[in-house]
Amino acid sequence: MIQLYYWPTPNGHKITIFLEEASLPYQIHPINIGAGEQFQPEFLKIAPNNRMPAIVDPEPADGDAPISVFESGAILLYLAEKTGHFLPSDLRDRTQVLEWLFWQMGGLGPMAGQNHHFSQYAPEKIPYAIARYVNETNRLYGVLNRQLADREFIAGTYSIADMAAYPWIVPYEKQGQNLADFPHLQAWFARLQQRPAILRAYQKGADISSGTTMTEEAKKILFGQTARP
Numbered sequence: 001m002i003q004l005y006y007w008p009t010p011n012g013h014k015i016t017i018f019l020e021e022a023s024l025p026y027q028i029h030p031i032n033i034g035a036g037e038q039f040q041p042e043f044l045k046i047a048p049n050n051r052m053p054a055i056v057d058p059e060p061a062d063g064d065a066p067i068s069v070f071e072s073g074a075i076l077l078y079l080a081e082k083t084g085h086f087l088p089s090d091l092r093d094r095t096q097v098l099e100w101l102f103w104q105m106g107g108l109g110p111m112a113g114q115n116h117h118f119s120q121y122a123p124e125k126i127p128y129a130i131a132r133y134v135n136e137t138n139r140l141y142g143v144l145n146r147q148l149a150d151r152e153f154i155a156g157t158y159s160i161a162d163m164a165a166y167p168w169i170v171p172y173e174k175q176g177q178n179l180a181d182f183p184h185l186q187a188w189f190a191r192l193q194q195r196p197a198i199l200r201a202y203q204k205g206a207d208i209s210s211g212t213t214m215t216e217e218a219k220k221i222l223f224g225q226t227a228r229p
Contacts, residue, residue: 002026002079003056005043007033008205010109010167011072015053016204017163018076020197022085030208034215046070050225057082073105076160086159093156100147100154100161104168108144111136112168115175121223134176141169145182152191166192 002019004026006012019026031037031052038050046068047054054070061082069078077098080087088094115133118126144165147154154161169189172179179186192198 005029005031005052005054007031007052008209012053013167014072014163015075016201018079020201022083080160097155097159097161101164104164108140108168137175141182145185148184148188
Protein backbone atom coordinates (compact mmCIF):
# COMPACT_ATOMS: atom_id res chain seq x y z
CA MET A 1 0.00 0.00 0.00
CA ILE A 2 1.32 3.42 -0.99
CA GLN A 3 2.02 5.67 1.99
CA LEU A 4 1.08 9.23 1.02
CA TYR A 5 2.31 12.25 2.98
CA TYR A 6 -0.17 14.90 2.02
CA TRP A 7 -2.02 18.12 2.59
CA PRO A 8 -4.85 19.28 0.29
CA THR A 9 -2.98 21.82 -1.83
CA PRO A 10 -2.86 21.75 -5.63
CA ASN A 11 0.31 19.64 -5.55
CA GLY A 12 -1.20 17.32 -2.99
CA HIS A 13 -4.39 16.88 -5.01
CA LYS A 14 -2.38 15.70 -8.02
CA ILE A 15 -1.38 12.54 -6.18
CA THR A 16 -4.74 11.64 -4.68
CA ILE A 17 -6.26 12.11 -8.15
CA PHE A 18 -3.81 9.60 -9.62
CA LEU A 19 -4.27 7.11 -6.80
CA GLU A 20 -8.06 7.32 -7.08
CA GLU A 21 -7.99 7.06 -10.89
CA ALA A 22 -5.69 4.03 -10.76
CA SER A 23 -7.58 2.39 -7.85
CA LEU A 24 -4.21 1.97 -6.16
CA PRO A 25 -4.49 1.31 -2.41
CA TYR A 26 -2.99 4.08 -0.31
CA GLN A 27 -2.87 5.45 3.20
CA ILE A 28 -2.79 9.18 3.88
CA HIS A 29 -0.48 10.67 6.49
CA PRO A 30 -1.62 14.31 6.88
CA ILE A 31 1.19 16.86 6.91
CA ASN A 32 -0.32 20.10 8.19
CA ILE A 33 1.95 22.63 6.50
CA GLY A 34 0.37 25.56 8.36
CA ALA A 35 1.42 23.93 11.63
CA GLY A 36 4.99 23.27 10.47
CA GLU A 37 4.68 19.48 10.32
CA GLN A 38 6.76 19.48 7.11
CA PHE A 39 9.83 20.14 9.27
CA GLN A 40 9.50 16.98 11.33
CA PRO A 41 12.74 14.92 11.09
CA GLU A 42 10.90 11.78 10.00
CA PHE A 43 9.25 13.63 7.12
CA LEU A 44 12.52 15.27 6.06
CA LYS A 45 14.03 11.83 5.59
CA ILE A 46 11.72 11.27 2.62
CA ALA A 47 11.16 14.91 1.57
CA PRO A 48 14.43 16.84 2.06
CA ASN A 49 12.93 19.98 0.49
CA ASN A 50 10.41 20.12 3.37
CA ARG A 51 7.52 20.16 0.95
CA MET A 52 4.69 17.75 0.51
CA PRO A 53 3.52 15.57 -1.15
CA ALA A 54 5.82 12.62 -0.79
CA ILE A 55 5.23 8.90 -0.96
CA VAL A 56 6.78 5.70 0.27
CA ASP A 57 6.21 2.60 -1.84
CA PRO A 58 6.83 -0.52 0.29
CA GLU A 59 6.59 -2.75 -2.80
CA PRO A 60 8.64 -1.21 -5.62
CA ALA A 61 8.88 -2.93 -8.98
CA ASP A 62 12.47 -4.07 -8.37
CA GLY A 63 11.38 -6.08 -5.33
CA ASP A 64 13.99 -4.36 -3.17
CA ALA A 65 13.62 -2.16 -0.09
CA PRO A 66 10.84 0.45 0.12
CA ILE A 67 11.45 3.55 -1.98
CA SER A 68 10.49 7.14 -1.20
CA VAL A 69 9.71 9.81 -3.78
CA PHE A 70 9.27 13.55 -3.32
CA GLU A 71 8.19 16.29 -5.78
CA SER A 72 4.70 15.91 -7.21
CA GLY A 73 5.81 15.56 -10.85
CA ALA A 74 8.31 12.85 -9.95
CA ILE A 75 5.63 11.06 -7.94
CA LEU A 76 3.18 11.13 -10.85
CA LEU A 77 5.84 9.76 -13.19
CA TYR A 78 6.84 7.06 -10.69
CA LEU A 79 3.25 5.93 -10.14
CA ALA A 80 2.48 5.96 -13.86
CA GLU A 81 5.48 3.75 -14.56
CA LYS A 82 4.65 1.49 -11.62
CA THR A 83 1.06 0.90 -12.69
CA GLY A 84 1.34 1.24 -16.47
CA HIS A 85 -1.50 3.78 -16.43
CA PHE A 86 -1.86 7.35 -17.70
CA LEU A 87 1.53 7.48 -19.47
CA PRO A 88 1.63 6.15 -23.04
CA SER A 89 4.33 3.71 -24.11
CA ASP A 90 4.57 5.12 -27.64
CA LEU A 91 7.63 7.37 -27.87
CA ARG A 92 5.91 10.43 -29.31
CA ASP A 93 2.81 10.21 -27.16
CA ARG A 94 4.90 9.68 -24.03
CA THR A 95 7.13 12.62 -24.89
CA GLN A 96 4.11 14.88 -25.29
CA VAL A 97 2.76 13.90 -21.88
CA LEU A 98 6.13 14.61 -20.27
CA GLU A 99 6.40 17.97 -22.04
CA TRP A 100 3.13 19.11 -20.51
CA LEU A 101 3.91 17.60 -17.12
CA PHE A 102 7.14 19.62 -16.99
CA TRP A 103 5.29 22.68 -18.36
CA GLN A 104 3.03 22.52 -15.35
CA MET A 105 5.88 21.92 -12.92
CA GLY A 106 8.06 24.70 -14.30
CA GLY A 107 5.41 27.21 -15.37
CA LEU A 108 1.78 26.93 -14.39
CA GLY A 109 2.40 25.81 -10.80
CA PRO A 110 5.11 28.30 -9.82
CA MET A 111 3.48 31.25 -11.56
CA ALA A 112 0.00 30.54 -10.19
CA GLY A 113 1.58 29.99 -6.78
CA GLN A 114 3.17 33.44 -6.85
CA ASN A 115 -0.14 34.81 -8.07
CA HIS A 116 -1.86 33.34 -5.01
CA HIS A 117 0.81 34.69 -2.69
CA PHE A 118 0.84 38.30 -3.82
CA SER A 119 -2.92 38.61 -4.40
CA GLN A 120 -4.16 36.58 -1.41
CA TYR A 121 -1.54 36.37 1.32
CA ALA A 122 1.08 39.10 1.06
CA PRO A 123 0.75 41.56 3.97
CA GLU A 124 1.43 44.41 1.55
CA LYS A 125 -0.45 44.57 -1.73
CA ILE A 126 2.15 45.38 -4.37
CA PRO A 127 0.38 46.31 -7.63
CA TYR A 128 3.36 45.50 -9.84
CA ALA A 129 3.81 42.01 -8.34
CA ILE A 130 0.09 41.25 -8.53
CA ALA A 131 -0.13 42.38 -12.16
CA ARG A 132 3.06 40.49 -13.07
CA TYR A 133 1.76 37.13 -11.88
CA VAL A 134 -1.88 37.60 -12.85
CA ASN A 135 -0.74 38.43 -16.38
CA GLU A 136 1.68 35.50 -16.56
CA THR A 137 -1.04 33.16 -15.29
CA ASN A 138 -3.29 34.55 -18.02
CA ARG A 139 -0.61 33.86 -20.62
CA LEU A 140 -0.27 30.27 -19.43
CA TYR A 141 -4.02 29.78 -19.52
CA GLY A 142 -3.86 30.91 -23.12
CA VAL A 143 -1.14 28.37 -23.92
CA LEU A 144 -3.24 25.59 -22.44
CA ASN A 145 -6.38 26.83 -24.19
CA ARG A 146 -4.65 26.62 -27.58
CA GLN A 147 -3.37 23.14 -26.82
CA LEU A 148 -6.91 21.98 -26.04
CA ALA A 149 -8.47 23.50 -29.15
CA ASP A 150 -8.52 20.21 -31.07
CA ARG A 151 -8.38 17.56 -28.35
CA GLU A 152 -10.28 16.34 -25.33
CA PHE A 153 -7.25 16.12 -23.04
CA ILE A 154 -3.92 17.92 -22.89
CA ALA A 155 -1.82 15.26 -24.60
CA GLY A 156 -4.63 13.57 -26.53
CA THR A 157 -5.61 10.86 -24.07
CA TYR A 158 -6.21 11.37 -20.35
CA SER A 159 -2.84 11.33 -18.61
CA ILE A 160 -0.71 12.56 -15.74
CA ALA A 161 -0.43 15.86 -17.65
CA ASP A 162 -4.13 16.49 -16.99
CA MET A 163 -3.81 15.41 -13.36
CA ALA A 164 -0.92 17.82 -12.87
CA ALA A 165 -2.59 20.85 -14.44
CA TYR A 166 -6.17 20.52 -13.20
CA PRO A 167 -5.58 21.37 -9.50
CA TRP A 168 -3.83 24.59 -10.50
CA ILE A 169 -6.86 25.67 -12.55
CA VAL A 170 -9.37 24.96 -9.77
CA PRO A 171 -8.67 28.29 -7.98
CA TYR A 172 -8.95 30.31 -11.21
CA GLU A 173 -11.09 33.02 -9.61
CA LYS A 174 -8.47 33.68 -6.93
CA GLN A 175 -5.92 33.88 -9.73
CA GLY A 176 -7.89 36.71 -11.35
CA GLN A 177 -8.90 34.59 -14.36
CA ASN A 178 -12.20 34.16 -16.18
CA LEU A 179 -12.58 30.70 -17.72
CA ALA A 180 -15.06 32.07 -20.24
CA ASP A 181 -12.09 33.81 -21.88
CA PHE A 182 -10.62 30.35 -22.58
CA PRO A 183 -13.43 28.20 -24.04
CA HIS A 184 -11.34 25.09 -24.80
CA LEU A 185 -9.77 25.18 -21.36
CA GLN A 186 -13.19 25.73 -19.83
CA ALA A 187 -14.62 22.67 -21.58
CA TRP A 188 -11.66 20.54 -20.47
CA PHE A 189 -12.05 21.79 -16.91
CA ALA A 190 -15.75 20.89 -16.91
CA ARG A 191 -14.97 17.37 -18.14
CA LEU A 192 -12.42 16.75 -15.41
CA GLN A 193 -14.52 18.38 -12.72
CA GLN A 194 -17.12 15.61 -13.06
CA ARG A 195 -14.75 12.64 -13.03
CA PRO A 196 -15.65 10.40 -10.06
CA ALA A 197 -11.99 9.89 -9.07
CA ILE A 198 -11.39 13.63 -8.95
CA LEU A 199 -14.53 14.17 -6.89
CA ARG A 200 -13.35 11.49 -4.44
CA ALA A 201 -9.86 12.98 -4.25
CA TYR A 202 -11.13 16.45 -3.43
CA GLN A 203 -13.57 15.11 -0.87
CA LYS A 204 -10.75 13.37 0.96
CA GLY A 205 -8.86 16.64 1.02
CA ALA A 206 -11.84 18.51 2.38
CA ASP A 207 -12.31 15.92 5.12
CA ILE A 208 -8.67 16.17 6.19
CA SER A 209 -8.46 19.97 6.29
CA SER A 210 -11.91 20.55 7.80
CA GLY A 211 -11.67 23.10 10.58
CA THR A 212 -8.23 24.44 9.69
CA THR A 213 -7.73 28.07 8.76
CA MET A 214 -4.90 30.21 7.42
CA THR A 215 -3.78 32.02 10.57
CA GLU A 216 -1.09 34.69 10.85
CA GLU A 217 1.13 32.13 12.57
CA ALA A 218 0.62 29.71 9.68
CA LYS A 219 1.60 32.45 7.22
CA LYS A 220 4.83 33.02 9.14
CA ILE A 221 5.61 29.31 8.91
CA LEU A 222 4.78 29.04 5.22
CA PHE A 223 6.20 32.31 3.93
CA GLY A 224 9.06 33.07 6.30
CA GLN A 225 11.25 30.06 5.63
CA THR A 226 15.00 30.35 5.27
CA ALA A 227 17.76 27.76 5.42
CA ARG A 228 17.16 25.84 8.63
CA PRO A 229 19.81 24.13 10.76
